[in-house]
Amino acid sequence: MDILRGIRVVNLALNLPGPLAANRLAHMGAEVIKVEPPAGDPMELYSTAWYREMAAGQELVRLDMKTPEGQARCGELLAGADLLITSNRPSVLTKLHVDWETLHPRFPKLCQVAIFGYPEPRGDVAGHDLTYQAALGLLYPPNLPRTLLADMAGAERAVSTALGLLFARERFGRSCFAKVVLSDAALEAAAPLRYGLTRPGGLFGGGSPEYNIYPAKDGFVAVAALEPRFRERLFAYLGGVSTAGELSTIFASRNADEWERLGEEVDIPIVKVLAAEGT
Structure with missing residues (x-):
């Protein structure tokens, strides 16, 4: 350019x-x-x-x-x-x-x-x-x-x-x-943060089951199904579950790589969390 x-x-x-x-x-x-x-x-x-x-x-x-x-x-x-x-x-x-x-x-x-x-x-x-x-x-x-x-x-x-x-x-x-x-x-x-979105319990601070980080079988996955079309697709694919507890149980059943591939296949923002260096 x-x-x-x-x-x-x-x-x-x-x-x-x-x-x-x-x-x-x-x-x-x-x-x-x-x-x-x-x-x-x-x-x-x-x-x-x-x-x-x-x-x-x-x-x-x-x-x-x-x-x-x-x-x-x-x-x-x-x-x-x-x-x-x-x-x-x-x-x-x-x-x-x-x-x-x-x-x-x-x-x-x-x-x-x-x-x-x-x-x-x-x-x-x-x-x-x-x-x-x-x-x-x-x-x-x-x-x-x-x-x-x-x-x-x-x-x-x-x-x-x-x-x-x-x-x-x-x-x-x-x-x-x-x-x-x-x-x-x-x-x-x-x-x-100032408007409360990323504070603990806020929309982007853990208060939304569809926008959160969950333990997988071998790591963690980030789920960002915030928009209605993504949220509905996620809950429908997972059999109608909608609570953080239910989602946590399901995401723990597979490896993070599997969830990332699945997210691409069904068009839902799900990615494996890259482990931070030094942790």
Whole structure:
């Protein structure tokens, strides 16, 4: 998909979600220049394979943005760019001279997506995916989350925001600046919990027999027969049973693989639960 062919992106963001957003834009055809500090992106230490996957096909430039020389070289890159992605806190953007107020007069055609942890006036408060989730009740202590929900959702927000800025520039002839706030992305992702759907006993929290996880003979199966047509098909196939207890007894009678194959045959969302690594 080359819908962004001819668009040049400079990405100053490290770790997640900025590099993931840049990767998405690259897959759409954009030319991406990944700018890293002299020590590199910490993500390469955390997960070399994922780092390389996200940076694939991009030009890598290492600059010391704390020096005048590094900032001057960055300015040269921005002079030919359409979009800048940053993930520093507001005060750091100002110190590095890559805040919107500094850049826009110099590069009037440049759009900027700035990824922050919290909205103002807490823009300089330190945060991370774990703390965003913790503050919203998305954790089951002492277990750590199985995915980086805020960062992943923030990456998608950064992509959609970037596309919106580029569209607006083409449509109205002016470049713009937009913030992507990770705590807001986490808050939006927590809406099912906030509205009670995923709370214990909620529609998606164990309160619906047709939407649940059941022990099979050799593992577990996830059953998501929520829509009426799936629910009716499930109950009819299983002989009219409809309670969680009845379903639990039936699902325990076969292997998880068998149930998954059956789900495909009769068109019901049933899959084997993949055991999480480390459990």
